[in-house]
Amino acid sequence: MLNVKKIRKDFPMLSNKSKKGHDLIYFDNAATTFKPQAVIDAVCEYYTSYSVNAHRGDYELSYQVDQQYESSRKTVANFIHADVKEIVFTSGASESLNLVAYGYGQKYLTEGDIVLSSEAEHASNILPWMKACEVTKATLDFIPLLDTGKIDVEAFKLKMNHHVKVVTLAQVTNVLGYVVDIQKICEIAHEYGAIVVVDGAQSLPHMPVDVKQLDCDFFAFSAHKLCGPTGVGVLYGKYELLQMSDPFMFGGGSNARFDMCGNILLKDAPYRFESGTPAIEAVLGMKAAINYIMNIGMEHIHAYELELREYLVAQMRQLENVVIYNDHNDSGIVTFNIKDVFSQDAATYFSDYGIAIRSGQHCAKLLMNKLNTSSTLRASVYFYNTKEEVDHFIKICSQINADTMLDVFF
């Protein structure tokens, strides 16, 4: 069991108050997460004690930074059960997904090929493939969702054929938080010779992930959603696929040799994808975040989040003014609305009591067709949230209606 009380002491943000003096209740963890002191220290330590570039220079400090930078790669590899040379550092999940769409998709897709995705995807996993399809004349197609908004393996099977070259899906969808059976998807896709790209931004921070067991071909995630710094993330790719892919960006660090005739000899993966000076402090911060999380244990984090979610949803079901859109799922994301109150008005009401949740308009097609609403509220919990916070959230939630929603302006 988690010692949440002790864990909370590691996060300076959690002792902050809102402008009106309320305790800060942060339920927007699907957007980003707070950082433990260990991560903040790792970032500061780089600037205080090292500060020099990686992969450059022959002096002592440079060597030390290099060692630390590469040991971060080992930490990531160990975390997701990959090989160290399969870990590419990027600016985050968005860049990772773009890298696959540009560096692999645009290189190998041709007219008649199909890229298969779903209506529940985040823009970062759809827009790069729309572009790739525009350039290569391939077709982007979607797996139809169940009425609940879930992605169903049977529906996926019906969409599979030998023209499908790429399947690209989030392991946990960002609006409704449903967990997709990636292992099964990979098994089926591979039978048809398609590769599978996984957006792990919403899954990796919350559940154990083993890329070898999933057998996915690419896996993308961001550090900031798992207690790490912003502006850094990872693309995992099977080594032979990384070697086949072009970098998204060229420059110092990615090439071994070049000449004035235009001959470029690229370095092997992962270095060919890492041009320019990276966010070194963020990579070191990500390492600290992963160590922090592994120390608590992904299994424990996952179990606690589900317990907290169930505690939250059970009380929300009792509230007459609440509509829940994902009553049953296996992630900390609860998507809902307050009856007769526009989502943004409700979010402002919550905010007035120190509660941070997201109001948002999501993939219009998904929500209009499946949920009959154009925007929703999303509360997303993490392992540092508590039942006491949930109780307070429920109390505020019960107060919101069409008559009270304007209270916060007067």
Place this chain on the structure above:
Amino acid sequence: MNDMMKDPMILRSIIMDHYKYPKNHKLNDSNEYIEKHMASESCIDDIRVQALIKNAILEDICFDGEACTIATSSTSIMSDLLKGKTITDARQIISEYRKMIDQKEYDEELLEEAVAFQNVGNQANRIHCATIGWDAIESLMEESEKQNG
């Protein structure tokens, strides 16, 4: 100014009334109207504002779209208040409205029902909602002036 316009209950009911029953809430197909689409990434509000401007007079203003209480009601009140005004008068009213939103001294008389938004600055992240329709009409007036340059 009428003291009633300082009573929070009255101000709330003005906002709710314009939210539930927005004025001029229908777009026009006529090509005499110019249109501005207001949508931002940071906010859900997504509205279209149209204006029929002839001889520097705002003959008609209408809008439609998906928006929160504050954005819908403030745009509805704007359309009611500025309809029939000259561009010059409209600009003066808009300028007073912005002073009010920024919590500076302003002329209440010119703003009529728009004084309902005097406290929107209490929720700084919602100021954008209270000005979205006003930004749109300002840009439409500029467009009209350029066209008639």
